[in-house]
Amino acid sequence: MKKVGRFMGLFAALALLLVTMTACGSSKALSKQDVLKVDTNANTITWGVKADTKLFGLMNIKTSIDQGFEVDIAKALTKEILGKDGKAIFVPITSSTRVPLLRNGNIDAIIATMTITPERAKQVDFTRSYFNAGQSILVKKGSSIKSVKDLNKKGKVVIGVVGSNSVQNIGKFAPKAKLLQMSDYAQALTALKSGQGDALTTDNGILYGMSADNPGYVVVGGSFTQEPYGIAVNKGQTNFKNRINKALTAIEKDGTYNKILMKWFGNVQGFNYEEMKR
Incomplete structure (x- = not known):
């Protein structure tokens, strides 16, 4: 069993190496095209x-x-x-x-x-x-959150999207807040509506679109970055x-x-x- 396990481990390593080499070759070919x-x-x-x-x-x-x-x-x-x-x-x-x-x-x-x-x-x-664009925050109407400064408190949760620059910026402007990262904006908005966070952050243009479709949510605090x-x-x-x-x-x-x-x-x-x- 140990030999089989070692063999499978070696096979997996070789397969990974082959995929990596193929990907690198594709990238090089693409850059020349x-x-x-x-x-x-x-x-x-x-x-x-x-x-x-x-x-x-x-x-x-x-x-x-x-x-x-x-x-x-x-x-x-x-x-x-x-x-x-x-x-x-x-x-x-x-x-x-x-x-x-x-x-x-x-x-x-x-x-x-x-x-x-x-x-x-x-x-x-x-x-x-x-x-x-400029980054801002979206909150439920009547929220006590009026700007990004109000999120810089322990226990506050800010919702963002994986891979976006917005989540990195929140770490700078509201370092005490906890980040909840979703895979896309639809899921992020759903999370905000279900009360999983205090605010959703991304670029203002995107947030205005969300607000237009969801009158119970508003963009507050203006833009705090240039994007x-x-x-x-x-x-x-x-x-x-x-x-x-x-x-x-x-x-x-x-x-x-x-x-x-x-x-x-x-x-x-x-x-x-x-x-x-x-």
Whole structure:
């Protein structure tokens, strides 16, 4: 039995080594591949988008079609890069799956409320910001929590999403609070509603979407960080990144960006359109 156990252990170790070597080989091959050229030939760009985040990326349960600000921006960028017949394909992602899916080549770019940070810039390359968000908190109406400072007390529980920059920030602004991390925003909101935490934290744009759907919950305290969103591409895809930046400038200049911004945020209470328009 001991020999069998040793054999199985050795087999498992060899299998893990093979998977690791294969993954490394795939990553190297991907970094050498010109994504812009491949997408141009296919006349298609595959975008990783949120499917659970109202206003930014949410799947319509009736039509199974992704809808939101980032979805429309991705469509506009696709047309600008590939022409009017260019096709945009959308793959639903979460904060924890977006980078692995990008690295594995399942998606060409991430446009999914991803904040530009130095740490993330070590893993991916970012375009310039397309949305200047700021972190805030969502609480139940009538809550004694009025700002992030009120959460910096022992016993307070803050709900966040695994892999998001927001949970790291709470550790800085409310270090005494306990963090409860969920896999996505839908689960995080459910946790808040069920009383598992005192507040839910993430970027204000996402929280305004939650508040619009749930009138019993409000965004309080204003923004306590600056969280610029960027489009992420794989390291080494400089041509692709530069082309996206050029397309972003074009849709800003011709008014497309502002039309999309107004479409999704124009009627959102508390959203400052004048500060965001370009």
